[in-house]
Amino acid sequence: MKLKESNIFNLISKAFPAGSPKKxxxxxxxxxxxxxxxxxxxxxEMAFFTDTSICTGCKSCEVACKQWNQIKAPTPKWSGNSYxxxxxLSYLNxxxxxxxxxxxxxxxxxxxxxxxxxxxxxxxxxxxxLFMSDQCKHCRQSPCHQACPTGAIMxxxxxxxxxxxxxxxxxGMCIAACPFGVPEINPDTGHSVKCAQxxxxxxxxxxxxxxxxxTTGAIDFGPREVMVEKARARVKFLxxxxxxxxxxxxxxxxxxxxxxxxxYLLMDKPSVYGLPExxxxxxxxxxxxxxxxxxxxxxxxxxxVGTLM
Amino acid sequence: xxxxxxxxxxxxxxxxHDITHRPDWENLIVWDAYLNNMTSGFMxxxxxAWMAGPGYFTALLPWAITVALAIVVVDLILLIxxxxxxxxxxxxxxxxxxxxxxxxxxxxxxxYATCVGFAVGLYWLSYISAHTTDFLNPYIDIxxxxxxxxxxxxxxxxxxxxxxxxxxxxxxxxxGVKNARWLTSFMVADAMLMGLGVYSIMAAILQAxxxxxxxxxxxxILIIARCIAFYLLSLDLNPRAELTNSKMENFWVKxxxxxxxxxxxxxxxxxxxxxxTVAGVIALVVxxxxxxxxxxxxxxx
Numbered sequence: 259m260k261l262k263e264s265n266i267f268n269l270i271s272k273a274f275p276a277g278s279p280k281k282x283x284x285x286x287x288x289x290x291x292x293x294x295x296x297x298x299x300x301x302x303e304m305a306f307f308t309d310t311s312i313c314t315g316c317k318s319c320e321v322a323c324k325q326w327n328q329i330k331a332p333t334p335k336w337s338g339n340s341y342x343x344x345x346x347l348s349y350l351n352x353x354x355x356x357x358x359x360x361x362x363x364x365x366x367x368x369x370x371x372x373x374x375x376x377x378x379x380x381x382x383x384x385x386x387x388l389f390m391s392d393q394c395k396h397c398r399q400s401p402c403h404q405a406c407p408t409g410a411i412m413x414x415x416x417x418x419x420x421x422x423x424x425x426x427x428x429x430g431m432c433i434a435a436c437p438f439g440v441p442e443i444n445p446d447t448g449h450s451v452k453c454a455q456x457x458x459x460x461x462x463x464x465x466x467x468x469x470x471x472x473t474t475g476a477i478d479f480g481p482r483e484v485m486v487e488k489a490r491a492r493v494k495f496l497x498x499x500x501x502x503x504x505x506x507x508x509x510x511x512x513x514x515x516x517x518x519x520x521x522y523l524l525m526d527k528p529s530v531y532g533l534p535e536x537x538x539x540x541x542x543x544x545x546x547x548x549x550x551x552x553x554x555x556x557x558x559x560x561x562x563v564g565t566l567m
Numbered sequence: 568x569x570x571x572x573x574x575x576x577x578x579x580x581x582x583x584h585d586i587t588h589r590p591d592w593e594n595l596i597v598w599d600a601y602l603n604n605m606t607s608g609f610m611x612x613x614x615x616a617w618m619a620g621p622g623y624f625t626a627l628l629p630w631a632i633t634v635a636l637a638i639v640v641v642d643l644i645l646l647i648x649x650x651x652x653x654x655x656x657x658x659x660x661x662x663x664x665x666x667x668x669x670x671x672x673x674x675x676x677x678x679y680a681t682c683v684g685f686a687v688g689l690y691w692l693s694y695i696s697a698h699t700t701d702f703l704n705p706y707i708d709i710x711x712x713x714x715x716x717x718x719x720x721x722x723x724x725x726x727x728x729x730x731x732x733x734x735x736x737x738x739x740x741x742x743g744v745k746n747a748r749w750l751t752s753f754m755v756a757d758a759m760l761m762g763l764g765v766y767s768i769m770a771a772i773l774q775a776x777x778x779x780x781x782x783x784x785x786x787x788i789l790i791i792a793r794c795i796a797f798y799l800l801s802l803d804l805n806p807r808a809e810l811t812n813s814k815m816e817n818f819w820v821k822x823x824x825x826x827x828x829x830x831x832x833x834x835x836x837x838x839x840x841x842x843x844t845v846a847g848v849i850a851l852v853v854x855x856x857x858x859x860x861x862x863x864x865x866x867x868x
Contacts, residue, residue: 306683327804334711339572339580340573340580342580346588347776356581358572358579358580358581359572359573359576360574361573361574362575363571363574363575383669385575388579400589400742404664404666404667405667405668405669405738405739406664406667407659407662407664407667407668407669407670407673408615408655408658408661408662409658409661409662409664410658410661425655425658426652426655426658426784427650427651427652427653427655427658427659428650428651428652429649429650429651429659429669429736430590430591430592430651430836431590431667431669431739432667433589434587434589434590434592434739434740435738435739435740436587436588436740437586437587437588437740438586438587439585439587439588440586441588443590443591443635443651445651447651447652448651448652449652450649450651450652483620527582529582530579530581530582531579531581532579532581532586533586534586535709537740538740538745540738540739540740540745541666541738543737543738543748544666544668544734544738546748547733547737547738547748547750547751548730548734548735548751549753549794550748550749550752551729551730551731551733551734551751551754551755552730552754553752554751554752554755554756554792554796555611555726555729555730558755558756558759558789558792559611559615559759559794561785561788561789561792562612562615562616562619562759562763562785562789563615563619565781565784565785565788566615566619566620566621566624566781566785567618567619567620
């Protein structure tokens, strides 16, 4: 927890210095508290489509993300988990490439090396790698957005979920609400942060840094409808070419959760990649939870009143 | 032994731990939940006793609202200093969002604290006036009416505060509490019992055994209600608690709730006003243990 020198009162006093004229007859500092700009006109809804079947785990996206967003890059600690030394999405890692190795336990080579590339390619596969470049899912109905008590979390004109760190008070309710484990509080500032969808680049007509840096085209970004079409075509292609396990995650609504504006083509079950199989919108239970509380309150109050009278 | 996550057929390394991130839910948040429930439960009991109870409770009202204010001020301080950027607390007062339990809570708590603050201020102002030069004599009726009005408003605010805290935990994606559908019921029942506990202690300090005697029956019934609510809650939380806590820890929590806070506190109530006060102290101690246990189930594994 770090106490920042600048706070809302300083901001207001800067915006409305003493002696400045009243605005529309209202006392200026109070007006400043409630002043809102008109939201930007809605643009085409944009989405990330990450095709894990062609990801090579090069981590260019991680590097590009850090570079563009000027995020600190501390020396990675060896995790012992394949090449994944980043380990998780965090306030320092808005992108995270996951590595899943699958090999026989006794993996010794007990035959001569293939004599040429054709023989090598013809060899039976003895293991596989799965890679996934993970990020904020920019949920179309995002629990972090619903849980934020300050309005610091907003949906931008491109349909992305954007954290205004100049408003965030660091309560952590967005962290508690997110079923994917995305946001985190930056201990240096005390504010919650996560992937900003490179909102600044989008407003300048550029694609997000991670998409631009992706060496294989595994991360794609564009109008959601176009991305959905691409994803469906790709999964169909993979099914037709011997990969029945290929599946889409977040392209369509879940049973208890909205679809995502960052969806994935996975080559195994979502849980293998550390994704919840069936995420649940936390507010789904809210009416009944309040009702249980109110019912208990009425019962207990009736007991107290009944015994005191 | 370390899992061989690279061996075909094994769980992947991402399946071996919780997916969600955990906010900084440590001592401050436990004490916030504790004091929040304590002050709101106490204010609800104070309001009900004042409106429906015999005259003993009217005499205790000024002290009761003063204690409620003291507890809510400490709670607000904890709530604010639990934030990553405490000076931005006012940002939560710029908007009101019903989908955010914390937003509902902040507004409820702020309204409640303001009203109880005004009630306390007005009462003690009248008191000082009456015991000095009587400088407020022409306005005493208005002050009395305003004090009563603010007590009623504070009571209404406390009704909101007592309900939101459980929702703030249960309507998240945090393992354990996200499945605890009876958490809100438990927190309300426990808050009411703790409110009775604080009232008994206050009445004992102010030497008002008649008021304590009146609190015996509701205390007995709410001890049973709390045990039932905790049982329902533990049905939801047990699977997670077995992963986050040791068997001994879980055993002692249940021992505290059912034996110490249940059987022993229940028995104490029959000893007389002193016993009811002891039962109140036990309810407060057990309330803290319960909240540490509930928050512990969200520990990341």
